[in-house]
Each structure stands twice: as structure tokens, then as C-alpha cells.
Amino acid sequence: MRVYLDCCCYNRPYDDLSHLTVGLEAQAKLYIQNEIRRGKYKLVTSEMLNFEVGNCPVAIRRKTILSYIEENSSVHVGPENSGRVKEMAYKIMETGVKYKDACHVASALLADCAYFISTDKRLLKYKTERMKIVNPIEFVREMEEKEYE
Numbered sequence: 001m002r003v004y005l006d007c008c009c010y011n012r013p014y015d016d017l018s019h020l021t022v023g024l025e026a027q028a029k030l031y032i033q034n035e036i037r038r039g040k041y042k043l044v045t046s047e048m049l050n051f052e053v054g055n056c057p058v059a060i061r062r063k064t065i066l067s068y069i070e071e072n073s074s075v076h077v078g079p080e081n082s083g084r085v086k087e088m089a090y091k092i093m094e095t096g097v098k099y100k101d102a103c104h105v106a107s108a109l110l111a112d113c114a115y116f117i118s119t120d121k122r123l124l125k126y127k128t129e130r131m132k133i134v135n136p137i138e139f140v141r142e143m144e145e146k147e148y149e
Contacts, residue, residue: 004044004108007052008120009136010065025119028136042074046107048100077107084110097126115139
């Protein structure tokens with residue numbers, strides 16, 4: 001199963017973990033990353049993700065995230081898809097989604113992801129029938145429920 005984690009999701013463990021929801025999302029995100037490492041899920045990445053992470057001003061954070069992406073990405077939506085990504089992104093933006101977020105969603109859709117995982121509350125409101133858009137906690141919960149069915 002293909003999954004896409006957006007930039008907000010990768011940065012969640014670096015946020016203020018004293019807030020319960022933030023801490024739980026960070027734990028769930030780290031769990032998902034471990035499951036990707038083990039091969040349970042296929043990680044999809046994109047040029048927009050590389051761009052956003054590459055512009056992170058905190059060097060150690062930037063290096064850690066980019067290293068994980070490089071080592072674990074199964075599918076990369078690269079520059080050869082930029083025209084299609086932009087075209088889809090502009091349509092997604094008509095619903096109120098910001099450009100960078102729309103590019104992430106478009107990349108995930110182009111790669112046929114089953115799940116788009118984010119901690120961005122505004123982006124989580126966007127809906128499409130082609131993939132589920134959830135936060136890390138919801139993803140873990142859904143995967144556990146499937147295991148017990």
C-alpha cells in the first residue's frame with residue numbers, strides 16, 4: 001500500500017510535544033515511519049516534498065528528514081511529472097487548498113497512494129474519493145482495525 005506523508009507530518013516530532021494531540025501524532029508518525037522501514041507500506045515522495053524539506057532552516061532536522069526520505073522512498077513523483085502535478089494542483093486549489101499543499105496531494109494522487117497523511121488541520125478537510133486523507137493517529141487506528149477484521 002502506498003502512503004504519502006506531507007512536510008507537516010515529517011516535522012511533527014519537532015513540535016511542542018507537551019500538547020497531548022501533538023505528542024500522540026508524533027508517536028503515530030514515528031510508528032508509521034518504522035513500518036515503512038520494515039516494508040509494510042510503500043513511501044511516496046515528491047519534488048514539492050524535497051523542496052519544502054530542503055528549505056528547512058534547521059540543518060539537523062533537514063538532514064534527518066531528507067536522509068529518511070532518500071533511504072525509504074519507493075516511488076518518487078519527479079520533475080518529469082511537474083506539468084501534471086501543477087495542472088492537478090490548480091484544480092485542487094479551487095477548493096481552498098494552498099498551492100504547496102495542493103502539489104503534495106496531486107503528487108500522491110499521481111502515484112496512486114491509498115493514504116495521504118498530514119497533521120495540517122486545514123488540509124485534512126480536503127476530500128477526494130481516490131485516496132483517504134488522514135492524520136497519523138487515524139491512519140494507525142485504521143490499520144489496526146484492518147488487522148483485527
